[in-house]
Amino acid sequence: MSAGGGTKAIVAALAANxxxxxxxxxxxxxxxxxxxxxxxxHSVADSGNQALLLLGAKRAKRERTPEHPFGYGRERYFYAFVVAVVLFTIGALFSLYEGVHKYQHPEPISSPIWAFGVLIFAIIAEIFSFRTAIKESNLVRGDQSWWSFIRRSKSPELPVVLLEDLGALLGLVFALFGVSMAVVTGDGRWDAVGTLMIGVLLAAIAVVLALETKSLLIGESAGPDVERRIVGALTGGPEVPRVIHLRTLHLGPEELLVAAKIEVAHDDSAAEIARGIDAAERRVRAAVPIARVIYLEPDLYREAAPVDATPDGTPA
Known part of the structure; x- marks a missing residue:
């Protein structure tokens, strides 16, 4: 995901909220x-969340330091996790508390025309915000399903905005349902039911966001397709016959660490090995531009010892 696309969706959502x-x-x-x-x-919490995402994107651009030699790219993941916490503690818990309170002490809806007018206006505004998030996501989603895109995206901003906008639209529908039923039946408990539905919805979205951003915070590898391209690039020249093992780690949405043990010929000189490693690194960066940090360890390939072999590899 380009930073510009994510920022455009965040700003649109912030203005709407x-x-x-x-x-x-x-x-x-x-x-x-x-x-x-x-x-x-809910809308105040969403506005704060979009401000947090913008702050995270800005702080992630800081230059690396001796204390943080791999930079600050993961700040975007941290602030996305904070968004999930805010959505749960402020949005969901408040709505659940207010719903229970109003169900126990129902009150009639006064001046319902204000509620209907504002809810219709809010639905229209959220549709435009949601449409922007969908358009920006489609630029990078490829052939993934929406659920797969939310689960696998290494950039947290668009999935967060998508889920927030979806939650906002559904929340408005729930609020419209609660107010309408309260006006039609004269029973204020329907208003409380709509509030409780909003609380449950926000809690569910917050849990999904927390789980996904927690995984990114802990550290996720590149996707299988990216790792295949890395292996192909490493072995794409005569210097590297084989990749013995590969490890990748996202230092941020657009920064990938690549660590691999590669096979070299047993009779290569140190100078030849160094030139081969340099050439392999260039191929990887050309194939996967986000591979910013690459560590290659040369080694001699050894066939796996048979199951009944002794520790030194000789037959038992």
Whole structure:
């Protein structure tokens, strides 16, 4: 994912959520609807989350230091994880608390026309934000399914914005359902039901985001296709007959560490081995431009010892 694409989707979502949050708070003042209050807090939390993503992207661009020799690329993963925490603690828990409270102490919806007007406006604004996130994601998603893209993307911003926008749209539908049923039936508990539905939705999205960003924080390898290209590049010249083993690690969405033990001929000189390693590194960087840090260890290939062999490799 290009940084520009992710930033465009984040800014679009931030602009939509700020305007929607203001409108929802106005509607809450006039209606005293718990669904509207939950949606107001939801939009404020989303706005804060988009600001965190922008902050993470900026901090990740800092130059490497002796204390952080591989740079700060993973700051994007850290701030995406914070987004999940904020979404759960502020959005989900508040909505669940407010829903339970209003279910136990229901109140009628006053001035429902404000709620309907704001919810319709918010749905239209969220559709435009969601459309931007979809367009930017399609530029990098390839033939992956949406779920696979969210699960496997090494760039956290677009999956986060996609899930937030989807959650926002569904939350608005739930709020519209709760307010409508409360107005039609005259029973304020329906408003509380809509609020509880919003809380459960936000909690589910927060859990998915937390699990995926936790995996990125711990450290994920490159995908199978990328690793195949790396192996192909390493063995694409006469200097490297075989890759004995390969390890990859994402230092950030656009920075990959490659460590490999490669076979060299037993009679190669040190100078020949060094030239071969340099050539192999150039091929890898050409095939996988995000391979910024490459460590290649030359070795002699040894066939795996038979199962019944002694520790020194001779037959038992």
């Amino acid at each position: 700020l305007s929607i949050a203001a409108a929802k708070f106005v509607a809450f003042v006039f209606t005293q609807s718990s669904s509207m209050l939950a949606e107001s807090v």
